[in-house]
Amino acid sequence: MSTEQNKNEQWEIWEVFLQEKSGEPHSHAGSVRAADKEMALQNARDVYGRRDTINNIWIVKTKDITATNIEDKTSFFDSTDDKVYRHPQFYKLPDGIKDAFKKR
Amino acid sequence: MVDLELTFEKNLSIGQKIEPRDWMPENYRKQLIRLISQHAHSEIVGMLPEGNWITRAPSLRRKIALLAKVQDEAGHGLYLYCAAETLGISREEMFDQLHTKKAKYSSIFNYPTLTWADIGMIGWLVDGAAIINQTTMAKCSYGPYSRGLLRICKEENFHKIQGMEIVGILCSGTNEQKEMAQESLNRWWWPSLMMFGPHDTNSPNSSDLMKWKIKIKSNDELRQRFVDMTVEQAKVFGLTIPDPELKFNTETRSWETGEINWDEFYSVINGNGLCNNERISARRSAYEDNSWVRDAATSYKIKKNKKAEAA
Numbered sequence: 270m271s272t273e274q275n276k277n278e279q280w281e282i283w284e285v286f287l288q289e290k291s292g293e294p295h296s297h298a299g300s301v302r303a304a305d306k307e308m309a310l311q312n313a314r315d316v317y318g319r320r321d322t323i324n325n326i327w328i329v330k331t332k333d334i335t336a337t338n339i340e341d342k343t344s345f346f347d348s349t350d351d352k353v354y355r356h357p358q359f360y361k362l363p364d365g366i367k368d369a370f371k372k373r
Numbered sequence: 374m375v376d377l378e379l380t381f382e383k384n385l386s387i388g389q390k391i392e393p394r395d396w397m398p399e400n401y402r403k404q405l406i407r408l409i410s411q412h413a414h415s416e417i418v419g420m421l422p423e424g425n426w427i428t429r430a431p432s433l434r435r436k437i438a439l440l441a442k443v444q445d446e447a448g449h450g451l452y453l454y455c456a457a458e459t460l461g462i463s464r465e466e467m468f469d470q471l472h473t474k475k476a477k478y479s480s481i482f483n484y485p486t487l488t489w490a491d492i493g494m495i496g497w498l499v500d501g502a503a504i505i506n507q508t509t510m511a512k513c514s515y516g517p518y519s520r521g522l523l524r525i526c527k528e529e530n531f532h533k534i535q536g537m538e539i540v541g542i543l544c545s546g547t548n549e550q551k552e553m554a555q556e557s558l559n560r561w562w563w564p565s566l567m568m569f570g571p572h573d574t575n576s577p578n579s580s581d582l583m584k585w586k587i588k589i590k591s592n593d594e595l596r597q598r599f600v601d602m603t604v605e606q607a608k609v610f611g612l613t614i615p616d617p618e619l620k621f622n623t624e625t626r627s628w629e630t631g632e633i634n635w636d637e638f639y640s641v642i643n644g645n646g647l648c649n650n651e652r653i654s655a656r657r658s659a660y661e662d663n664s665w666v667r668d669a670a671t672s673y674k675i676k677k678n679k680k681a682e683a684a
Binding site: 282301302304305320336 | 394441444445448451452455456458463464465517520521524527528667670671673674677
């Protein structure tokens, strides 16, 4: 493997997700550059975990993430607008029934 | 096209963040790349004046604090390079701009750190000024930059406080220590005021940046906040601000300084500061001398991939 060849190869970008405590969701922290996944985990720890306690780290190659298309936002999501029956506010209850338990 | 621009402006007006895959005007992208990469370079070059004192820190406590601080600056540089990369510029391109002096970085890092008191002053003044800039910029419209800055601000406070502790201890020490602190303040005060950039009337990019919410407060507004805070703190330390024209305006309830030496500001920005060449050649040799580490990691990855394919 010649070094000349290596020089032109950029390390991949990985997205970093941190979980601070067990049971909490992993949330996106930022990204790192790394040659492989072991290095990506170590870099993520060094870059995003110098202070806060971290319970777990996920890394995923940026190019492997599939996201919804920003331009198609309306056509992709607006179908939920007409599903008001999925919210409790859609339903009507007899007067006083909500407070019945509190008044007991 | 028109629709995209309207959506962009609507999002800005309701305070929604702009994200990498959103449509944005070409000049918004260009200005952000310039701003974020300059900020990243400043963090990275900022390691050099302080790194100068790691081996000569006066105690183990000071040494671990300084090591942690310099490590943070490297981390902050990485957050920011990542944020800039989301706009389509590669890291190699940014490094190249820095190493060939095409890119700018904060001119304050082109001043030398001559005494131990300078490490205290950098924390108190330089990080103090940076915090004022960054907490304001954290409200900017570009999502990745804003999130990076929030992370930086959380960590930056330790930098300022450890510096103030150093200054406080020198000021309550021997006469020589007090003199060392005063002499250091004399050198760092004016360059710190310059960190906020030219006066609003001379700031060519400001109006576009304000419109796009990649600048939130004006240079002079932020500089005034810094002056008011720092002058009061200097009194507590028993230090004298090196400005004979400094006076308190009882109407505005703020401190007015004499005029900044703008010739010096532009001269340092244009490459004629005391350490411009030293900083860039240190960066360049760090990058080039360690290229074997990057090459080795890449070779290792290729070797592993080949093994995996063969298996």
